Each structure stands twice: as C-alpha cells, then as structure tokens.
Amino acid sequence: MARAMTRHSEAQSIPVSFTLNGRLHEIEVEPHELLLDVVRDQLGLTGAKRSCDVEVCGACTLLVDGRPVSACTTLAFEVRGRSVLTIEGLAEDGKLHPLQQAFIEHGGFQCGFCTPGMILAAKALLDENPNPSEAELKHFMHGNICRCTGYKKIIESIMAAAKKMRVKA
Amino acid sequence: MLRRFRLEEPQSVAEVSELLGRFGESAKVYAGGTELLLAMKEGLVQYERLVNVKNVTGLNEITVTDGSVTIGALCTHHQLETSAALTEKLPALKKLEQNVANVRVRQVGTIGGNLCFAEPHADPGTLLIALGAKLITEKSSSKREIAAEDFFVDAYETALEADEVLTKIQVPVPAANGRSAYLKFGYLERPSVGVAIAFNLAVGCAGPAPRRVAEAEALLEGKSKDEAERNLAQAGAVAGRAAQAISDLHGSQEYKEHIVGVLLKRAFQRALS
Incomplete structure (x- = not known):
C-alpha cells in the first residue's frame, strides 16, 4: 500500500502545445489538471466560470477547435495541438463580436455569470448553422443555464446576431 | 478537484488490454x-492510472455492411447524431443520440464509454438491446461478441472482464426503415424512464440496468395490429415490473412503472407510423 501511494503521487508532466485565442502557448500540465483551472489560474483568463462543475450548466463553456466543451470536466492535456477560444479572444481589434454586441443591445444578460458560456455556445451554433430556427437554437442551447433572464432575451440576442452575421457574410 | 493519477497512452487494443491486465x-x-471524470471529481471512484484509449486507431468509424451498421466504440455522440449512415439506416438511434445530455457532452462523450460506464440513466443501452445489437470485445489475443441484452449486469457493472476492451458495436438494420423507436421521459438532466421497441422490447433508466422484456414482446409479436393494441396495456404493465424501477429523485417506483406503460404505447405507435 505504501509503495502504491508513493507511485500514486509521483508527478507526471505532459507538454502541451496549443493555440489559445490565436496565440501559440507551450505549457506543461499534469494528467489530472483540468482545462478550466489551467485557463483561469495559470493563464489568468477568468471569463469561463466554475459553477455546477458537472457539465450541466454551461458556465465553463470553451470552444476547442470551434466546438463547445465543458472546461470543468476536460483534462487540460486534451488540448494538445488544438485551438482553444475563450470569451477573451472573441473581440477582434477592440471591436466586439456581433454576438457580444447583440447581448448588450438586446439585454441578453443580467448578472452576466452565464454570459461567456452562452455567447461561446451560440458562436459554435452559428458557425455550424448560420440560420437556425428557434427550435434548433433552443435544442443547441438547452445545456446553457441562465438564472436571471428567463431566456427570452438571450434567444432574441442570438437571433439578432445571426441576422447581422448573415448580412455581413 | 481531481486527485493525481498517471496517464498511459497505448496505441493498440492489445496494449490497452495488457495495461488493464497488469494494473x-x-x-x-x-x-x-464525461462520466468517469465526474465520478472521480466527486471522489466516488479513484484510480492510480487512466488508460487513454483515444490514440487507438480504427475505433472511431461508422461502417455499413450487409444488413448492419458497425459503430466504433470511440465514436462520439456528436459523430453519431450527425452520421448520414445513421440517418438512413438507424433513425431511432440517431434521434436518441441528438438528445443525449447536452451539446458539450455529446461533443466528447463516446458511445463505448457510455455503454461501459453503465450508468443506469443512460439511453443508448436500452435501444441497442431492442435493436439486437452485438458488442464486439477484444483482449490481447482473443475476441468475442456479447449480445447487448447480456452486457448490462447491474448499475455500473457490465459483462466485460478486467482486461477486456469494447471495440465495436454491431447493430442490425431493421428491415423496414423506421420500425423502431426510443422514447424517454424525465425532468432532470438525466431521463427517469426510457422505452425502446425494435426487434425486441427494452426498458431502461428506471432501474439499475436496461432490460429486454421478452414477456411483453410475446404479447405484441406476430399479432394483428388490433390485437396488439388491445394487449398494449398489459404489455406496459409487464414492462413496468420488468424495469425494476427504483424510487428516487426521478420519481417513485409506482410513477415510473406507469410512465413505462405510457411510453410503451407511444413507442409502439411511433414504430408503426
């Protein structure tokens, strides 16, 4: 048992080279380190929030290669060679992304705790389906929980952003 | 918080099996x-090592052969919900996959992991039993097939041996398209009850493990539509009992048994429509 415990606590370091918000990062992580902790505590990007911690609420949503994942339950080494987007990387040249702008204009948030995850999930949706029906939007977004807005204004915000992005494209 | 563990990254099924046998x-x-890490974070289970199987090649493909669809154990729910092969050959499974948990879980969670973790409230096992699926497993030097209905032993317990690896799921395609259905009901993240009809009839989520209900099948199989419809209530009651429903946060035993009957009736109608 004693030997097993020793082996258990030996640190194992995994080199992780990945792109974070468009910039290449080379870090080392241990196998058990979670992506959310690495991004928040090591890299200082606190947009993604720890809330339910069980992949249900969506507050920790990050995009990995454009697809949403729960950073609270993603091992950090899994982003080796991949591209990670956090809410901090969404605005370009100081200009807010149409989704961010729409959430402001349509009152898509109140306390704002769920908003980074909400906006990133919505981005993944619109990248895959630029013209979603309201039913498709609700199906995609049902894993992101908001305790303030009652969702109506979130849906309006995403629909408005979708329209703007289609015009732009 | 996760406790420290070591990571093994084998490249082949034989290496995976060898590591599992050794440790x-x-x-x-x-x-x-998606399920394992939650249980580890909660401290419900603890491992000294995790064996990452995602570098093993050839286990994330969906192939269609004569009368069956073979699904690699590493296929994610997202891969399945967007698969053209499933749309064409196994629409009920595709629809089930579209409704597993949420978009983030579907993105990384695998069908093989879902089956092997054997969480009682998981959906796929129930439909795979109804579809008469076979689970292909391998060890370092041997291979076998386990019928889906024999795979689930109890909650979180499968027929897999310690060094055995689930590699593929082989699903027979129902003769006439659409003659299968899976319906679930629940108001929490995970479903309270699931009922599937295809070649077989199966119930899940309500009790410790998904189960085939041959006694209810006998009431419907080979009967005229009218006769089968008359027997539906009885089949529902039989299936309700067979579900071994447990009273918990998802509902009382009695309530879940009732819902099994309701879903069975609806699944039957959907499978025939």
Missing part, C-alpha cells in the same frame, strides 16, 4: 471522460 482495478479506461 487491474487500479487502472481504468478513459475515453471521453
């Missing part, structure tokens, strides 16, 4: 991690 209960297969 026994102190090691666990890790694929998508």
Whole structure:
C-alpha cells in the first residue's frame, strides 16, 4: 500500500502545445489538471466560470477547435495541438463580436455569470448553422443555464446576431 | 478537484488490454471522460492510472455492411447524431443520440464509454438491446461478441472482464426503415424512464440496468395490429415490473412503472407510423 501511494503521487508532466485565442502557448500540465483551472489560474483568463462543475450548466463553456466543451470536466492535456477560444479572444481589434454586441443591445444578460458560456455556445451554433430556427437554437442551447433572464432575451440576442452575421457574410 | 493519477497512452487494443491486465482495478479506461471524470471529481471512484484509449486507431468509424451498421466504440455522440449512415439506416438511434445530455457532452462523450460506464440513466443501452445489437470485445489475443441484452449486469457493472476492451458495436438494420423507436421521459438532466421497441422490447433508466422484456414482446409479436393494441396495456404493465424501477429523485417506483406503460404505447405507435 505504501509503495502504491508513493507511485500514486509521483508527478507526471505532459507538454502541451496549443493555440489559445490565436496565440501559440507551450505549457506543461499534469494528467489530472483540468482545462478550466489551467485557463483561469495559470493563464489568468477568468471569463469561463466554475459553477455546477458537472457539465450541466454551461458556465465553463470553451470552444476547442470551434466546438463547445465543458472546461470543468476536460483534462487540460486534451488540448494538445488544438485551438482553444475563450470569451477573451472573441473581440477582434477592440471591436466586439456581433454576438457580444447583440447581448448588450438586446439585454441578453443580467448578472452576466452565464454570459461567456452562452455567447461561446451560440458562436459554435452559428458557425455550424448560420440560420437556425428557434427550435434548433433552443435544442443547441438547452445545456446553457441562465438564472436571471428567463431566456427570452438571450434567444432574441442570438437571433439578432445571426441576422447581422448573415448580412455581413 | 481531481486527485493525481498517471496517464498511459497505448496505441493498440492489445496494449490497452495488457495495461488493464497488469494494473487491474487500479487502472481504468478513459475515453471521453464525461462520466468517469465526474465520478472521480466527486471522489466516488479513484484510480492510480487512466488508460487513454483515444490514440487507438480504427475505433472511431461508422461502417455499413450487409444488413448492419458497425459503430466504433470511440465514436462520439456528436459523430453519431450527425452520421448520414445513421440517418438512413438507424433513425431511432440517431434521434436518441441528438438528445443525449447536452451539446458539450455529446461533443466528447463516446458511445463505448457510455455503454461501459453503465450508468443506469443512460439511453443508448436500452435501444441497442431492442435493436439486437452485438458488442464486439477484444483482449490481447482473443475476441468475442456479447449480445447487448447480456452486457448490462447491474448499475455500473457490465459483462466485460478486467482486461477486456469494447471495440465495436454491431447493430442490425431493421428491415423496414423506421420500425423502431426510443422514447424517454424525465425532468432532470438525466431521463427517469426510457422505452425502446425494435426487434425486441427494452426498458431502461428506471432501474439499475436496461432490460429486454421478452414477456411483453410475446404479447405484441406476430399479432394483428388490433390485437396488439388491445394487449398494449398489459404489455406496459409487464414492462413496468420488468424495469425494476427504483424510487428516487426521478420519481417513485409506482410513477415510473406507469410512465413505462405510457411510453410503451407511444413507442409502439411511433414504430408503426
């Protein structure tokens, strides 16, 4: 048992080279380190929030290669060679992304705790389906929980952003 | 918080099996991690090592052969919900996959992990039993097939041996398209009850493990539509009992048994429509 415990606590370091918000990062992580902790505590990007911690609420949503994942339950080494987007990387040249702008204009948030995850999930949706029906939007977004807005204004915000992005494209 | 563990990254099924054999209960297969990591974070289970199987090639493909669809154990729910092969050959499974948990879980969670973790409230096992699926498993030097209905032993317990690896799921395609259905009901993240009809009839989520209900099948199979419809209530009652429903946060035993009957009736109608 004693030997097993020793082996258990030996640190194992995994080199992780990945792109974070468009910039290449080379870090080392241990196998058990979670992506959310690495991004928040090591890299200082606190947009993604720890809330339910069980992949249900969506507050920790990050995009990995454009697809949403729960950073609270993603091992950090899994982003080796991949591209990670956090809410901090969404605005370009100081200009807010149409989704961010729409959430402001349509009152898509109140306390704002769920908003980074909400906006990133919505981005993944619109990248895959630029013209979603309201039913498709609700199906995609049902894993992101908001305790303030009652969702109506979130849906309006995403629909408005979708329209703007289609015009732009 | 996760406790520290070591990571093994084998490249072949034989290596995975060898590692599992060598480290026994102190090691666990890790694929998508959507269920395993939660249990580890909660401290419900603890492993000295995780064996990451995602570098093993050839286990994330969906292939269609004569009368069956073969699904690699590493296929994610997202891969399945967007698969053209499933749309054409196994629409009920595709629809089920579209409704597994949420978009983030579907993105990384694998079908093989879902089956092997054997969480009682998981959906796929129930439909795969109804579809008469076979689970293909391998060890370092041998291979076998386990019928889906024999795979689920109890809650979180499968027929897999310690060094055995689930590699593929082979699903027979129902003769006439659409003659299968899976319906679930629940108001929490995970479903309270699931009922599937295809070649077989199966119930899940309500009790410790998904189960085939041959006694209810006998009331419907080979009967005229009218006769089968008359027997539906009785089949529902039989299936309700067979579900071994447990009273918990998802509902009382009695309530779940009732819902099994309701879903069976609806699944029957959907499978025929």
